[in-house]
Amino acid sequence: MGILAAGLLALLCAAGRAADCVPRFPFQEGWLGGDAAYSVALSSDRSAWFFGDTFVGRPGQSGRREARLVANSMAISTCEGGRWGITYYWTEDRPNAPRAFFDLRHGAGKLWPLDGFTHDGRLYLALSRIRPVAKKGPLGFEGTGVFLARVDNPQDDPRRWLITYWKLTSGKTLFPGVSAVVRGEHVYLFAVLDDAGHKNHPIILTRVPLDRIDQPGAAIERLARDGAWKPGLDWRDAAVVMEQGATELSVRWHAGLKCWVALMVKPGFGASEAIVRTALELSGPWSPDRTVFRFPEMQKGVPGYDKDTFCYAVKEHAQFRGSSGRALMTYACNSFDFDKLVSDRNLYRPQAVFVDAAPQD
Helix, strand or coil, rough: HHHHHHHHHHHHHHHHHHHHHHCCCCEEEEEEEECCCCCEEEEECCCEEEECEEECCCCCCCCCCCCCEEECEEEEEEEECCCEEEECEECCCCCCEEECCCCCCCCCEEEEEEEEEEECCCCEEEEEEECCCCCCCCCCEEEEEEEEEEEEECCCCHHHHEEEEEEEEEEEEEEEEEEEHHHHHHHEEEECCCCCCCCCCEEEEEEEHHHHCHHHHCCCCCCCCCCEEECCCCCHEEEEEEEECCCEEEEEEECCCCCCEEEEEECCCCCCEEEEECCCCCCCCCCCEEEEEEEEHCCCCCCCCCCCCEEEEEECHHHHHHCCCCHHHHEEEEEECCCHHHHCCCCCCCCCEEEEECCCC
């Protein structure tokens, strides 16, 4: 069975096995689709999900044409008695006036969620600050830095969350937090170089001591070219741990495989497949990439294919992992044609699929 056929079978199984708590993202409560998806386990049966640009409509609304587009939303999923459940959240200053869940206000730009982690009963989430640029289509934006949000009470209803923001970094080049890993006394933040001079999105490794996590900008360190950890984010002196990366990815430890597993879209804009890399250490060396899934939405001859569709936002959600070597992966798709984006309910909506993450001989 080929990668596409196996992936389609797994995707169909995922869509029909709610009893196994496979993630699904139904349109409900006015939530009409969100871009990308990161998740953080809050307990053995409860997870927080974070989405980028999100279509929000009125309760009972099913179409996107009259919906508002807010910069981000989030959700809490549960797996109780073998049944999947999910509730979405954003903010409203007044009825039918939605705005982003994470919001700096005062014209400070919008925030797109990156990866998160928990520490000492609190939830932390990296957020990329975004501003529009003069480009037509879905790529008319640029990043201008990263903030770190702390939620003091993540076990409460999200409408009562107490959130504090810190600036982690500024500028248009380096974005730490595309994947976050708590290990020992540090949280390791994989950082992507994302500007005109780094079209292959190389990845460097940064870290913050957990005992200084509430002053992250002052405490952050980089893995330097000489192999030492040094203060600050001088990316010119940083060791590149992946020459070709992605603006969204996941790095997770697989105890059964005894290695780190990185899942991402294949480097190069317009790529139609997801890849895996493995390593024994976070700093690498990372294995050559291996294709684990081909997006059916981008495969000619497959139902649902459209020439204007492109897919991305590949990442693993380890709390829903299957048997040894399997990874629960989500991805999202967009369209160069905005009319198709608002009419096709499968776009801008995370898709879940199991893939084989095991290293190959």
